[in-house]
Amino acid sequence: MNKPKTTKAKPAPAPGIKFSIDGRECLARAGQTILEAAKDNGIYIPSLCAYDGLKPAGSCRICTVRVGGRHQAACTFPVSDGMSVESAVPDLEDMRKAVVEMLFVEGNHMCPTCEKSGNCELQALAYRFQMLVPRFPYLFPKKDVEPAGTKLLMEQNRCVKCLRCARGIRTADNKAVFGSLHRSRKKKMFVDLGLASALSERWARTAMDRCPVGCILRKEVGFAVPIGRRKYDQAPIGSDIEKPRS
């Protein structure tokens, strides 16, 4: 059976660490990242590349918070006792929105044609941040739809290089199915066609579901859930985590 590479489930020690997010008292367990601890305390820190159970990549920087006056990625930075974290403050929120806007202009995001629309985390972040138009000029880069074996397609126009696929989709004998090529602006995800074809039906679906955007697509499915019943049609991303301030 295929098994994704995940961080080993740690035995859960009692939450003995006291820290705060935006002045709100929180409890955390040793070894937790700020993002994980925030979630346990009912606080949503917007994130994109982070995925429960996968080793954090710290690649998108949407989860940027301020600790001791310095910017840190909440998904990689460990909590410590007495730490005070700034998150929902105007300059950080605007920076997160700017990153989302950058991702929109760096790819070609034609939401009306996209199989993931309504279930897409990038789009959901844009809705949450009320992005009406990106502040940057559209780049309209030349990218292609590429074959990804017998079951999958890669719509490179939509990839946000979150590396979730590279981190989380492996074969039964633990070979990575996805990887990245080049660096910086030339960075691009690629797929091993043979390994991708050999993925079980379930893991092909998992690859599609873990991709936060409409880049990895299962062939011959899509638009299955009607408008109005998709993941982010009714409530903003993160609203399942957020608890109102008491």
Added chain:
Amino acid sequence: MSKPVIATASLAGCFGCHMSILDIDERILQLVELVEFNKSPVDDIKTITKPVDVGLIEGGCCNSENVEVLRSFRKNCKVLISLGECAIMGGLPAMRNGIPIRECLEEAYYRSPTIDPSDARIMPNDEDLPIILDKVYPNHEIVPVDYYLPGCPPSADLIWKALVALLEGKPLDLSYGLLKFD
């Protein structure tokens, strides 16, 4: 006080956004009471004849005529709104961005499946035709735009709420679900 004047135009769009304007249903009667329409496909007035308060533009710019219409709107409208995905980011027509223009035209006029191979290859090239731009441009990359109403098309509710907010001089309350890119 005279009624606020509204003008609308469809550039590189499919008229879906205009259909959504009509989709405000019976509120259209209220709208006709509240405002006066100038140039618009809705009333078939072809050119702007007086100063306009709110201009709504559907579609982005794919040819020289689109640019002319957009510039005349900017000149004559106090507030200019990009209505819908095509106006905001080029939308479906912008899927040709990145493909050389000659290739696009040859695909349409030489290689399209409906072309009879025995016919002569004709590429339309008349001076009366607008010139096709190198790519499809979002409107705000051609002239300054004041507001954006996303969606394909933007919902009738969003259009209605935005117009009412503008006419009443109040900020638009974007409650969750009004903002959609599809």
